[in-house]
Amino acid sequence: MGDVLEADGLLVGYVGTPVCGEVSLGLASGEVLAVVGFNGAGKSTVVRTLAGRQDPLAGDVRVHGLPVMPDAVEFRRQVAAVFDEDVFFPSLTVREHLLLVARGHSVSSPEEAVDAELKFFGIADRAHAVPDALSSGQRRRLLLAAGFIRPSSLLFLDEPEQRLDPVMRDALSRRIQGCADAGTTVVLVTHDPRLLVQTATACLVIDETVKPVSTERGAQIIAGA
Amino acid sequence: MRLARNVVSFTRRAARQYNRARSSTRDLFVDLYSNALAGACVVMIVASLVVALRGEIAARNIGGTTLVAAHWQVVPAGIVWMLLTYLALVGVVVLARRLGPVTVGQAEGAWWLPLPVDRRPMVLPSFLRRLVAVGAVASVAYVPFSLLTALDRSPWDHANSAVIFGGASIVAVIGAAALQLTSAAGALRATILLGLIPVAVLPFLGFSMWPLILVLSLAAVLLAYVVPRVGDVRGVELQRGGAVSGHAAASIFFIDMNELRRSLVAAPSTRVSRRGSRYYGRPTRRPLTAVIRADVVAFLRLQPPPTAALVWLGLCVSITLITPALPVFLQLTVTLIAGCLVTAGTGTIARRTAVIPELDALLPVSPVLVRCSRMIMPASAMAAWMGALTGTLVVLGAGTPFLVLLGVLAGLGMGAGAARAATRPATDWTTPPVETPFGSVPRDQVSSLLRGTDMTVLSMAPLLLTLYLDTVHPWLLLAQITASITAITVQASTPSAR
Numbered sequence: 001m002g003d004v005l006e007a008d009g010l011l012v013g014y015v016g017t018p019v020c021g022e023v024s025l026g027l028a029s030g031e032v033l034a035v036v037g038f039n040g041a042g043k044s045t046v047v048r049t050l051a052g053r054q055d056p057l058a059g060d061v062r063v064h065g066l067p068v069m070p071d072a073v074e075f076r077r078q079v080a081a082v083f084d085e086d087v088f089f090p091s092l093t094v095r096e097h098l099l100l101v102a103r104g105h106s107v108s109s110p111e112e113a114v115d116a117e118l119k120f121f122g123i124a125d126r127a128h129a130v131p132d133a134l135s136s137g138q139r140r141r142l143l144l145a146a147g148f149i150r151p152s153s154l155l156f157l158d159e160p161e162q163r164l165d166p167v168m169r170d171a172l173s174r175r176i177q178g179c180a181d182a183g184t185t186v187v188l189v190t191h192d193p194r195l196l197v198q199t200a201t202a203c204l205v206i207d208e209t210v211k212p213v214s215t216e217r218g219a220q221i222i223a224g225a
Numbered sequence: 226m227r228l229a230r231n232v233v234s235f236t237r238r239a240a241r242q243y244n245r246a247r248s249s250t251r252d253l254f255v256d257l258y259s260n261a262l263a264g265a266c267v268v269m270i271v272a273s274l275v276v277a278l279r280g281e282i283a284a285r286n287i288g289g290t291t292l293v294a295a296h297w298q299v300v301p302a303g304i305v306w307m308l309l310t311y312l313a314l315v316g317v318v319v320l321a322r323r324l325g326p327v328t329v330g331q332a333e334g335a336w337w338l339p340l341p342v343d344r345r346p347m348v349l350p351s352f353l354r355r356l357v358a359v360g361a362v363a364s365v366a367y368v369p370f371s372l373l374t375a376l377d378r379s380p381w382d383h384a385n386s387a388v389i390f391g392g393a394s395i396v397a398v399i400g401a402a403a404l405q406l407t408s409a410a411g412a413l414r415a416t417i418l419l420g421l422i423p424v425a426v427l428p429f430l431g432f433s434m435w436p437l438i439l440v441l442s443l444a445a446v447l448l449a450y451v452v453p454r455v456g457d458v459r460g461v462e463l464q465r466g467g468a469v470s471g472h473a474a475a476s477i478f479f480i481d482m483n484e485l486r487r488s489l490v491a492a493p494s495t496r497v498s499r500r501g502s503r504y505y506g507r508p509t510r511r512p513l514t515a516v517i518r519a520d521v522v523a524f525l526r527l528q529p530p531p532t533a534a535l536v537w538l539g540l541c542v543s544i545t546l547i548t549p550a551l552p553v554f555l556q557l558t559v560t561l562i563a564g565c566l567v568t569a570g571t572g573t574i575a576r577r578t579a580v581i582p583e584l585d586a587l588l589p590v591s592p593v594l595v596r597c598s599r600m601i602m603p604a605s606a607m608a609a610w611m612g613a614l615t616g617t618l619v620v621l622g623a624g625t626p627f628l629v630l631l632g633v634l635a636g637l638g639m640g641a642g643a644a645r646a647a648t649r650p651a652t653d654w655t656t657p658p659v660e661t662p663f664g665s666v667p668r669d670q671v672s673s674l675l676r677g678t679d680m681t682v683l684s685m686a687p688l689l690l691t692l693y694l695d696t697v698h699p700w701l702l703l704a705q706i707t708a709s710i711t712a713i714t715v716q717a718s719t720p721s722a723r
Contacts (some may be wrong), residue, residue, distance in 0.1 A: 074345070087331045
């Protein structure tokens with residue numbers, strides 16, 4: 001079993017009803033797990049539960065050997081998550097949002113870090129705009145930038161390719177690989193076979209029975225083959 | 226801690242700069258002026274009403290005309306006022322718990338909570354501001370109550386009582402915050418509700434500093450317990466409270482009473498209710514029967530417990546038992562207000578279905594019949610409530626047993642009022658506003674707000690008149706039948722506005 005994220009007999013769902021089969025997994029430092037499955041299979045529910053955003057119906061999840069405690073400071077320091085939550089401060093600009101995260105996570109040289117992320121995600125020219133003035137794709141880039149600007153040992157990404165153009169998807173793929181190379185463990189829900197093949201070291205198919213498959217097989221499942 | 230403070234001050238500073246850039250001194254002046262004007266109008270109206278009522282109460286004829294036989298009036302007025310004060314404090318606890326009281330907004334939840342810092346500086350300032358606001362509003366709101374229930378007191382006594390009640394409300398809100406700190410809150414909730422009983426007595430102890438000192442000391446002790454721990458409130462709980470508060474505030478801003486009720490109603494139970502399963506499972510071939518069964522079962526499963534309805538029933542009865550007797554006008558007013566509020570409470574299911582009218586449109590049943598079906602359970606519930614109320618009043622010596630018949634008929638009409646209120650249109654903000662003494666209000670807002678209440682009041686009018694006259698005239702029975710049929714017909718024939 002891995003030492004960063006472990007799940008044993010994890011059952012997830014709503015109102016006491018599981019949405020998919022039991023999940024058991026173990027991820028070591030630097031691994032990238034792609035979670036795939038059809039719409040409604042329960043991928044996001046699994047990842048939200050692993051990230052401590054909702055309580056499991058049964059089973060056990062551990063991060064660095066400790067139970068998931070989303071309100072504990074150390075957990076928040078270690079775990080980053082980018083879900084599809086389009087919520088922003090209406091009065092903060094793009095740059096100020098990223099500065100907030102960078103300073104809150106004690107990033108050294110936050111100004112430079114923000115500039116680098118703005119440049120990487122292609123929103124440097126919108127740095128002084130408020131989120132309401134951004135396009136849907138630009139807001140997605142801002143959320144991703146906020147997820148990557150901070151240090152973390154475990155990163156959850158829920159369909160990060162959503163609303164991104166192909167060029168940005170490729171850049172995102174390189175970024176995820178870079179994170180993994182630096183030792184961050186990544187759990188990635190995706191519907192993009194290319195992103196899966198380029199980044200994932202392991203693949204989990206979510207269905208009535210949850211099973212690990214090769215990344216190539218995962219890509220074929222996404223492509224409908 | 227310091228890092229968290231920096232994060233908060235950074236966000237606030239940026240927000241201030243942004244807001245300053247978007248608003249002018251002129252806008253600020255206009256806002257201040259219109260709010261002051263509206264506030265002054267409200268104060269004047271309430272003050273004139275209170276003065277008139279004080280005159281009426283002062284001139285009351287003990288043992289004169291009352292709703293029930295005079296020999297039943299055995300409940301000392303002071304006891305009822307203390308009970309009402311206690312219920313108000315319980316209401317503050319329940320409402321504060323629903324709204325938080327320790328919360329973060331949506332954006333704060335998304336951007337602040339994931340940061341690895343102490344959350345106390347993020348939630349404490351807004352919590353303390355809320356406490357001050359609750360204390361001030363509760364004190365001001367208590368003044369009319371004090372003026373009406375204690376005619377012999379001096380202005381200083383009234384002011385003192387009002388401040389004590391404000392302090393007691395702060396205690397109630399801090400109690401609600403303490404409930405947020407624990408997941409097993411049953412015992413703590415019971416302790417808080419019991420602890421509020423002696424607190425509710427304090428405003429009635431006359432002019433003395435020690436009740437005030439006592440309530441402020443209690444608030445300070447509770448605050449000393451809660452303040453160091455506010456950072457420990459779970460993130461999901463902070464966000465839940467913020468979402469409910471935001472929803473409620475937006476509903477008030479848009480003057481949408483249905484939306485306000487939707488925001489404040491408790492979240493649906495996660496436990497699946499099986500109530501009415503056998504009735505629902507019986508075979509049927511007629512679509513209308515299926516619709517009726519769906520509405521009945523939805524009501525049985527989703528309607529909140531009738532606690533509030535029972536409290537209002539008790540209040541309506543106890544207000545008639547007070548000695549010295551209150552003016553009949555006041556007793557009838559309390560009955561009318563209670564009727565309107567309980568009626569609104571039975572519209573929960575209708576309010577929910579009003580949000581998705583497309584579902585009704587899919588049914589192979591006439592819209593008129595769907596609206597009638599949606600009235601069945603509110604009308605039954607209100608008929609039962611009014612039957613219980615009038616039955617009790619008859620036992621206590623009001624009118625004749627025919628009064629119960631009038632009550633049940635009124636309840637049927639009130640149920641129609643509940644369904645009508647649940648489908649009242651949202652405000653049309655696209656049309657030019659109308660100038661009123663309270664400032665500009667959106668066109669058709671008043672008629673929109675009154676929709677539903679109009680039929681409820683109409684349905685209650687013959688019954689209230691009967692109570693006033695203390696006898697059931699045949700023409701009043703006829704008037705009651707007409708009023709209730711009118712209410713039902715109006716609701717059945719009015720298309721949903723949403």
